[in-house]
Each structure stands twice: as C-alpha cells, then as structure tokens.
Amino acid sequence: MSFEHALNMFDLERMAKRRLPWGVFGFIAGGAQDNRSRDNNRAVFERIRFKPRGLVDIAERGQEITLFGHRFSSPFGIAPMGIAGIAHFEADIAMARAAARMNVPFVLSNMSTVPMEVVARSCDSVKWLQVYMPADRERAGRFANRASAAGFQALVVTIDVPVGANRENNLRTGFTLPLQLSARVIADGLLHPRWLVGVLARTLATTGVPRLENSAAHDRPSILAAQNAELRSDGATIDWAFMRWLRDQWRLPLLIKGVLHQADAREALACGLDGIIVSNHGGRQLDSAAAPMEVLPEIVAAAGSRLTVLTDGGFRRGGDILKGIALGARLALCGRPFLFGAAVGGEAGVVHALQLLKAEVDRDLAMLGTTDVTRLGPTDLFLD
Ligand SMILES: Cc1cc2nc3c(=O)[nH]c(=O)nc-3n(C[C@H](O)[C@H](O)[C@H](O)COP(=O)(O)O)c2cc1C
Numbered sequence: 001m002s003f004e005h006a007l008n009m010f011d012l013e014r015m016a017k018r019r020l021p022w023g024v025f026g027f028i029a030g031g032a033q034d035n036r037s038r039d040n041n042r043a044v045f046e047r048i049r050f051k052p053r054g055l056v057d058i059a060e061r062g063q064e065i066t067l068f069g070h071r072f073s074s075p076f077g078i079a080p081m082g083i084a085g086i087a088h089f090e091a092d093i094a095m096a097r098a099a100a101r102m103n104v105p106f107v108l109s110n111m112s113t114v115p116m117e118v119v120a121r122s123c124d125s126v127k128w129l130q131v132y133m134p135a136d137r138e139r140a141g142r143f144a145n146r147a148s149a150a151g152f153q154a155l156v157v158t159i160d161v162p163v164g165a166n167r168e169n170n171l172r173t174g175f176t177l178p179l180q181l182s183a184r185v186i187a188d189g190l191l192h193p194r195w196l197v198g199v200l201a202r203t204l205a206t207t208g209v210p211r212l213e214n215s216a217a218h219d220r221p222s223i224l225a226a227q228n229a230e231l232r233s234d235g236a237t238i239d240w241a242f243m244r245w246l247r248d249q250w251r252l253p254l255l256i257k258g259v260l261h262q263a264d265a266r267e268a269l270a271c272g273l274d275g276i277i278v279s280n281h282g283g284r285q286l287d288s289a290a291a292p293m294e295v296l297p298e299i300v301a302a303a304g305s306r307l308t309v310l311t312d313g314g315f316r317r318g319g320d321i322l323k324g325i326a327l328g329a330r331l332a333l334c335g336r337p338f339l340f341g342a343a344v345g346g347e348a349g350v351v352h353a354l355q356l357l358k359a360e361v362d363r364d365l366a367m368l369g370t371t372d373v374t375r376l377g378p379t380d381l382f383l384d
Pocket of ligand 1 (some may be wrong): 027028029041079080081082083109110111130158257279280281282283284312313314315333334335336337339
C-alpha cells in the first residue's frame with residue numbers, strides 16, 4: 001500500500017514495519033529497557049482531555065507561531081534523529097526538504113550520515129542542529145564554528161545521554177553500533193528486498209559505508225567502527241560550566257534538549273540559554289523517566305518568559321500538539337512518525353505526515369473554538 005493511503009501517524013508506522021528490516025524498525029520504534037517511558041509518553045495523552053468552547057466564529061483561524069524571529073506555519077517540527085539514513089536513502093535531506101516545503105523547523109542530528117553542509121545546502125529554510133558535545137572545548141568550539149559556517153540558525157545540545165542507554169531490543173535484533181554483519185543481520189536484510197536495494201545497496205553504491213559525518217567527538221567514524229557511547233561524550237560529560245562557556249561561543253539561539261526537572265530550567269536561565277526542550281528522548285534513555293507532558297507545567301513555570309520551552313515525546317495527533325501548547329510549550333517536535341514517513345515515501349512521505357498533522361491541528365482548533373493556537377491555555381484542558 002502506498003504512503004498516500006496512510007490516514008495518520010500510526011498507519012505510517014504499520015507500513016514502515018513491513019518495509020524495514022526488524023533490526024532497523026526496532027531501533028527506531030523501540031525505547032530503553034521495558035519501554036515504560038516510551039509507552040507512558042503516549043498514555044498521558046489519554047488522561048488529558050479538552051474543554052471546547054462553543055459559539056465562536058472560527059472562520060479565520062491560524063496555527064502559525066513565531067520562534068526565534070521566524071514565523072513557522074505550524075506549531076510542530078521534526079526532532080533530531082541519528083543515523084536516519086538507515087530508514088531511507090539520505091533521509092536527513094528528505095526530512096529537511098519536507099520541513100522546508102511545510103515551513104516547519106527541522107533539527108538535524110549530529111549523529112547523521114550526510115555532512116551538515118550538504119543538508120544545509122539541500123533546501124533554503126530554517127535549520128537547527130542538535131549535537132552531542134564532547135567535553136573537549138577545542139573540539140566543541142570547532143564544531144560550533146563549522147555549524148555556524150554551514151548556516152545553521154540554532155544549536156541544540158542534548159543533555160540526556162551522559163552514557164548510552166540500555167536498549168535491549170537492539171541487542172536482541174543484533175542492531176548495535178558498531179554495526180556487526182552477523183548472519184542474523186544479513187538474513188534480516190535479505191528478507192526485506194526493497195530496503196536492501198533502495199536503501200542499503202544505493203547507499204553503498206553512492207556514498208560507501210556510512211560515516212557519522214558530523215560527529216563532534218571524532219573525525220567521521222564509520223558506522224562499522226563507531227563506539228556508540230564514546231562517540232557522544234568521549235568519556236567525559238559536559239556540565240553547566242561548559243554550557244556557560246558555549247554560550248559565549250555561540251551567539252545564535254542556543255537550546256538544551258532532554259530537560260525534565262524544573263531546577264534544570266532555572267540553570268538554563270542562569271546560563272543565558274534561549275530555550276529548552278522538555279523531552280525524555282522518546283523513552284530511549286532513562287526508562288521510567290517522567291513523560292514531558294507530566295512535568296511541562298512546573299518547568300514552564302520555572303522557565304519564566306525569557307526561556308522558550310519546546311517539547312517532544314509521543315506526539316502523534318494534532319490534538320496531542322494542542323495539549324502540549326495548552327500546557328505552555330511553544331512547539332512540539334515529533335520524531336519517529338517522520339522517519340517512518342521517510343521510510344515508506346521519502347520526502348513525499350514526510351510531507352504527507354506533516355500535512356496530516358497540520359490538518360488535524362486545524363480541525364481540532366476549530367472544534368475547540370479557538371482561532372489562534374497561541375491563545376490555548378491550561379483552562380482549555382481537563383486533567384484526570
Ligand atoms: C531513531 C531515532 C534516533 C534518535 N536520535 C537522536 C539524536 O541523535 N539526538 C537526539 O537528541 N535525540 C535523538 N532521538 C530522540 C528524538 O530527538 C526525540 O526526542 C524523540 O524521538 C521524540 O519522541 P517521538 O519519537 O515519540 O516523537 C532519536 C529518536 C529516534 C526515534
């Protein structure tokens with residue numbers, strides 16, 4: 001079935017499950033350990049319901065938002081996802097272009113396999129860059145200079161990966177970094193011929209064995225050699241003093257991603273950062289970490305008006321995004337659905353996913369009796 005038949009994000013996931021090798025699908029869909037945080041990210045939306053208003057003229061309604069001086073068409077965007085190229089050939093470019101077409105933010109992961117300069121050149125739009133910073137300031141400074149020269153408008157430092165997570169599903173399917181071509185991994189690929197030809201063979205034929213082209217800690221390690229945990233932090237972890245230093249190096253918008261505690265919002269404010277992303281990494285890091293939606297109100301309160309609060313984790317419906325905004329986030333990022341969209345339809349598949357979400361936001365806004373997405377607030381919600 002073609003991606004155009006997908007009616008929602010869940011349909012895209014089902015389609016991608018058929019197309020992708022089990023190891024690749026499991027890597028994307030899975031969380032850490034028992035998937036408690038991943039599943040709870042979805043479950044919290046069940047406990048939050050709307051209190052719609054009636055008799056409001058909703059003929060003219062808008063979902064645009066302004067962030068860091070740019071007017072975006074919708075209050076959602078594409079979350080950073082490392083090694084996205086395993087789901088679709090150069091998926092980073094497909095997602096960047098789709099985001100550009102829909103005028104929503106795209107965050108490139110620095111664990112990507114396409115050089116950041118190539119992604120930046122692939123479309124003329126707002127692009128942000130997420131990074132796992134090494135503690136080594138010389139390397140970190142070089143990375144920031146490179147990102148700025150490439151034209152990235154915001155830097156997002158992920159703070160919830162001080163060590164690699166325990167992702168048992170990846171161990172079971174044999175999908176681990178460095179990638180080992182075991183009999184199981186090879187059989188998995190052979191049983192998914194469209195992926196084998198369209199993604200693996202095409203990648204090997206055009207760019208060779210994928211390399212983490214934008215690693216900040218190492219120089220272009222191959223995914224056959226890269227040590228997952230070391231790649232990110234290089235053994236030593238960054239701290240608030242590092243963030244204060246980085247603030248001086250990077251004058252454009254600077255955000256941290258992976259905040260779940262109000263005290264960290266206060267630290268971010270004290271460091272002069274521009275924004276925070278309330279996130280549990282899609283349930284892929286600390287299992288049993290709170291869902292972003294559970295802690296959003298207290299973090300928004302701590303952040304005050306100087307810090308822009310974004311969020312991600314389990315947003316699958318336009319209504320989910322509106323709930324996040326009503327609790328004080330300015331924008332919600334979505335991860336997996338867009339990578340599944342890329343897996344089954346490339347750039348057009350990602351555009352399809354973005355259009356579905358946009359239509360859902362618009363319809364729900366109308367039924368909520370709200371003409372402007374930025375007017376939503378906690379009083380529009382009923383919390384169990
Ligand atoms: C396949 C995959 C790779 C990811 N890679 C990164 C990454 O490189 N850096 C990062 O900060 N977050 C990464 N994340 C987390 C996402 O940015 C985001 O926090 C999460 O996917 C949001 O949850 P959702 O997928 O339920 O929408 C990744 C998530 C997935 C699914």
